[in-house]
Amino acid sequence: MEMVKDESCRKGPWTEKEDMVLVNFVHLFGDRRWDFIAKVSGLNRTGKSCRLRWVNYLHPGLKRGKMTPQEEKLVLELHAKWGNRWSRIARRLPGRTDNEIKNYWRTHMRKMALEKKRSTSPSSSSSSTVTRVDSLPSSGTGKVSFYDTGGPKMAVFDDVKGYSMDEIWKDIDMSEGNTTKLPLSENYSEQGCCNHFSCPSMASPPPWDFSWDYSLWKMDDDEEERKVFIATTNNQLFNLFVHKP
DNA sequence: AAGCCCAGCAACCGCGTTTCT
DNA sequence: AAGAAACGCGGTTGCTGGGCT
Numbered sequence: 398m399e400m401v402k403d404e405s406c407r408k409g410p411w412t413e414k415e416d417m418v419l420v421n422f423v424h425l426f427g428d429r430r431w432d433f434i435a436k437v438s439g440l441n442r443t444g445k446s447c448r449l450r451w452v453n454y455l456h457p458g459l460k461r462g463k464m465t466p467q468e469e470k471l472v473l474e475l476h477a478k479w480g481n482r483w484s485r486i487a488r489r490l491p492g493r494t495d496n497e498i499k500n501y502w503r504t505h506m507r508k509m510a511l512e513k514k515r516s517t518s519p520s521s522s523s524s525s526t527v528t529r530v531d532s533l534p535s536s537g538t539g540k541v542s543f544y545d546t547g548g549p550k551m552a553v554f555d556d557v558k559g560y561s562m563d564e565i566w567k568d569i570d571m572s573e574g575n576t577t578k579l580p581l582s583e584n585y586s587e588q589g590c591c592n593h594f595s596c597p598s599m600a601s602p603p604p605w606d607f608s609w610d611y612s613l614w615k616m617d618d619d620e621e622e623r624k625v626f627i628a629t630t631n632n633q634l635f636n637l638f639v640h641k642p
Numbered sequence: 643a644a645g646c647c648c649a650g651c652a653a654c655c656g657c658g659t660t661t662c663t
Numbered sequence: 664a665a666g667a668a669a670c671g672c673g674g675t676t677g678c679t680g681g682g683c684t
Contacts, residue, residue: 408653408654409653411652430669444669444670445654446653448671449652449654450652450653453652453653495673497651500651504649645684647683647684649680649681650680650681653677654674654675657671657672657673659670660669661667662666662667662669
């Protein structure tokens, strides 16, 4: 029984209501059976999409906001050690997701590198324009990602507006004093927070508040919507148990 | 004031891995 | 043991808001 990938499946940004439904169903069934949750919740999303939304946004304990200097340093260290193993790196930064770290890396690190380059070679002609990373040619014969040069898996990338990504990463490495790329060490304990709900709090939770205790559903400013939501969910649950999958 | 450009980030896709039957 | 289904990861895309010209 596979999740049919048809056009009726919703895509794009999640609405607040969808979030609420998803949270409720994850609360009921846990955060493993994504296809099942996608099906029974009536969300009309793929299991993948549900999982992603949960992991990257709805999971309690997610930190939000800027990375702290400590976190930035850790990301650098771990990336030097492990390369683009974002999820592994994320496990060492409680409350941060792989997606977040990945995004952070590409934006902030590259910016840093370019600034550094600029300051070390002031004669450089392109002093104000920074090529948008996203628009870089990423396809083609090589099919090498522009930022996939950290860690053990080294890659070469073409010149980017006169400054190759190789150079950028070299700069980063040098500035951080990371002269060696170690093979992955499996000795680290990787009990992160991501799958254990162990993080104490959300710095900036979603607009609606919830907890693992049902009684804590709290939507002070929209009681009516809450009622509708609960009714809807109850209906979905009813259907679920009447038509057992 | 309006259009353009870009950084930031959420979300999708493809594919390898793990789990289930 | 093998095939199918589900999951998870890494790479990439595309939307949005803010700053700049």
